[in-house]
Amino acid sequence: MPELPEVEHLARGLETRILGAAIGDVRCHFAASLEPDPRCFIDAVRGRTFEKLHRHGKYLFFLLDRNGALALHLRMTGQLLLVPETQAADKHTHVELLLAGRDTKLVFRDVRKFGRLRLLDGSPEQFIREKKLGDDALKIYARRLQRLLGKTSRTIKAALLDQRVIAGLGNIYTDEILFREAISPLRRAASLDPEQVASLRRTIRAVLQAAIRRNGTTISDYVDDQGHSGSYQGSLLVYSRTGLPCKRCGTPIVRIQVAGRSTHVCPVCQAS
Ligand SMILES: [Zn+2]
Missing domain, CATH: 1.10.8.50 (Helicase, Ruva Protein; domain 3)
Structure with a gap:
C-alpha cells in the first residue's frame, strides 16, 4: 500500500531524527523480515552509523558508514517507527534496532508480514540495477x-x-x-x-x-x-x-x- 509519497514522507522525517545515530543491539522476532537472514544482518549492522537516506520508487535505502547499506520495502502494511527504547514490542513488531547512546529505537512493524529489511551486498544503485527498477x-x-x-x-x-x-x-x-x-x-x-x-x-x-x-x-x-x-x-x-x-x-x-x-x-x- 505505501507508495512513493508515503515512503518519501517517512524518509524526510527519519532523516532529521536518525542520521548520525549508531545501531546498537538488534532484536528480531520474525526471521523472514531480515534478509539475507537475521544472523548475517545483525552481525553486519551492529555498531554502524546511519549516514544518509535515499529513496528510489517505493524503496528506502539507509546508507551506513563503511559503505554499508540497507533497503527497506514496506509492501502492504509495513511501518517503521521511532519509539522510546522502553516501549514493549507488540505482536506485530518484527525487528527492533536500538540506537546506541539514545533512548529511542527504530521498530519495524508489519501486520501482513510481507515487508522486508535487506542488507545489501553492494550499493543501492547496484540493487536498483539488479531489480531492473525504472x-x-x-x-x-x-x-x-x-x-x-x-x-x-x-x-x-x-x-x-x-x-x-x-x-x-x-x-x-x-x-x-x-x-x-x-x-x-x-x-x-x-x-x-x-x-x-x-x-x-x-x-x-x-x-x-x-x-x-x-x-x-x-x-x-x-x-x-x-x-x-x-x-x-x-x-x-x-x-x-x-x-x-x-x-x-x-x-x-x-x-x-x-x-x-x-x-x-x-x-x-x-x-x-
Ligand atoms: Zn466524471
Whole structure:
C-alpha cells in the first residue's frame, strides 16, 4: 500500500531524527523480515552509523558508514517507527534496532508480514540495477516515459504499475493520475501521443508532490515514523469512491478490474 509519497514522507522525517545515530543491539522476532537472514544482518549492522537516506520508487535505502547499506520495502502494511527504547514490542513488531547512546529505537512493524529489511551486498544503485527498477516517478523524463510506454502492448494502468517502467506508483496514485488526465485505465499505453505523455508526466509529479505535502495517504495502516497518519485521502477523486458521484460530472464512480487490480474510474470522464 505505501507508495512513493508515503515512503518519501517517512524518509524526510527519519532523516532529521536518525542520521548520525549508531545501531546498537538488534532484536528480531520474525526471521523472514531480515534478509539475507537475521544472523548475517545483525552481525553486519551492529555498531554502524546511519549516514544518509535515499529513496528510489517505493524503496528506502539507509546508507551506513563503511559503505554499508540497507533497503527497506514496506509492501502492504509495513511501518517503521521511532519509539522510546522502553516501549514493549507488540505482536506485530518484527525487528527492533536500538540506537546506541539514545533512548529511542527504530521498530519495524508489519501486520501482513510481507515487508522486508535487506542488507545489501553492494550499493543501492547496484540493487536498483539488479531489480531492473525504472526511473523514480518524480524524476523520470517525458521522453523516456514515452519510449517505455510506446513499446508495451499492455494497458496504461498495467504499465504505470510496473516498477520496471516507472518506480513508485501503486494502485491509489495510478487511479488518481489517470482520472486527472481523463485517460481510461484500459487504454493501450502505446496509444498515447507525445503530448499526452508529457501531460501525464506533469500530472504524475503534481499528484505525488501534493500527496507528499499532505504526508501521504492513509487508507488502512500507513503511518510515518512518529505514528502519524497521512491526510491526502481527503483529496482523492476516484480511489475508494466507488458509487459516489464523480467530482467533475456527477456520474457514479465504478470499480473495475484492470491488470488484476481494483481500479476506480469515472465511466464518462475516462471513457477512452
Ligand atoms: Zn466524471
